[in-house]
Amino acid sequence: MRYVAVAIAVTTLVAFALPIGGILLGARASDLVAAVHDGEVWAALGVSLGCALSSTLLTVLTAVPLGLAIARGWLPVPLLWSAMVELLVVVPHPLVGLGLLLIFARNRLLGAALSGHLGIEVASAVPGIVFAMYLVSAPAVIKSSRDSFRRTPTLLTRVAQSLGATPWRVFWTVELRLAWLSIRSATVVAWARALSEFGAIAILAYYPRTTAVLIWDRYQTYGIQAAVAPALVLLAVAVLTLALLHWLETKEATYEELQR
Numbered sequence: 001m002r003y004v005a006v007a008i009a010v011t012t013l014v015a016f017a018l019p020i021g022g023i024l025l026g027a028r029a030s031d032l033v034a035a036v037h038d039g040e041v042w043a044a045l046g047v048s049l050g051c052a053l054s055s056t057l058l059t060v061l062t063a064v065p066l067g068l069a070i071a072r073g074w075l076p077v078p079l080l081w082s083a084m085v086e087l088l089v090v091v092p093h094p095l096v097g098l099g100l101l102l103i104f105a106r107n108r109l110l111g112a113a114l115s116g117h118l119g120i121e122v123a124s125a126v127p128g129i130v131f132a133m134y135l136v137s138a139p140a141v142i143k144s145s146r147d148s149f150r151r152t153p154t155l156l157t158r159v160a161q162s163l164g165a166t167p168w169r170v171f172w173t174v175e176l177r178l179a180w181l182s183i184r185s186a187t188v189v190a191w192a193r194a195l196s197e198f199g200a201i202a203i204l205a206y207y208p209r210t211t212a213v214l215i216w217d218r219y220q221t222y223g224i225q226a227a228v229a230p231a232l233v234l235l236a237v238a239v240l241t242l243a244l245l246h247w248l249e250t251k252e253a254t255y256e257e258l259q260r
Contacts (some may be wrong), residue, residue, distance in 0.1 A: 003004045015032050023228065026224075028225075031228040031232060032229075034229040035232045035233050038230075041229055041230045041233055042233075043209075044208075045230075045234075045237070047126070047129070047208050047210050048211045048234075048237075049184070050208065050219065051109075051126060052194040055134045055190075055191075055194045056137070058130070058134050058138075058150050058185065059134060059190050060141065060183075062138065063142040063145055063190075064176075064183060066085075066142050067142045067143070067147075070082055070085075071145070071146045071147075071149035078193030082146070085142050085143065086139070088138075088139045089139045092188050092199065094202070094203055096135055096199070097204040098203050100122070101203055101204050104122035106121075106123060121204060124148050124204055125208075126208065128205035129201055131193075132200040132201050133181075134199055136200055137191070137193040137197070138190065138195070141183060143186075145183055147182075148179030148183060150177075151179075152174070152178050156174050157170050173258075181248070185245060187255055188241065188243065188244055192238065195211075195234075195238075196234070197210075197238065198212040198213060198216065201213060211230050213232045215231050215234065
């Protein structure tokens with residue numbers, strides 16, 4: 001049994017390493033130089049980082065209250081709301097982009113209203129990138145918030161209430177404090193998901209190009225080797241994000257041990 005499990009594990013790890021190994025083995029010294037000096041790559045990275053940060057902030061501001069409302073049963077038909085969140089997890093991301101484009105295109109009712117009356121462009125604009133990133137990454141934080149708030153011992157909240165704490169104070173000092181480490185880890189995952197998003201953005205807002213879109217654009221226009229430079233930059237950001245996630249998970253495990 002042990003040898004079979006190890007063989008399967010090694011095979012799986014090799015399969016997981018193939019995409020990263022392919023990029024690293026296929027990269028040339030000239031690609032590294034190009035990545036450093038390519039203005040388009042850094043511009044695309046700036047768009048990706050800025051939009052991912054905006055998307056993540058929007059996620060925290062909305063996903064945590066929604067997760068709390070679902071966990072506490074404050075919304076009618078809570079199963080329906082959970083199903084809507086789960087649906088965004090399983091729906092192909094190009095479908096998300098297509099659906100948004102059908103709503104926010106300039107020749108559509110809502111898109112025309114936003115553009116004509118408020119001067120807000122969604123399709124082929126930064127707000128579209130942020131919104132697409134938000135929709136594909138927020139479910140992770142919503143689910144984490146919901147599950148974390150469900151695990152909060154009701155005894156603690158009742159004790160806080162019996163001591164005169166207001167509902168807001170109970171939320172900030174008890175519920176959110178206990179759930180925050182899990183929510184924080186999920187937020188980093190949401191950030192990484194937003195940063196790497198391609199399918200929804202490519203349909204809704206191809207320009208200004210994010211790093212993921214630039215990789216595809218370079219591949220389609222100039223060939224596979226031209227896509228390596230932006231891929232190396234995005235890979236470096238992904239490694240840093242992974243390191244941050246592992247650090248947060250280590251802190252979460254330490255905190256849980258202290259609670260026991």
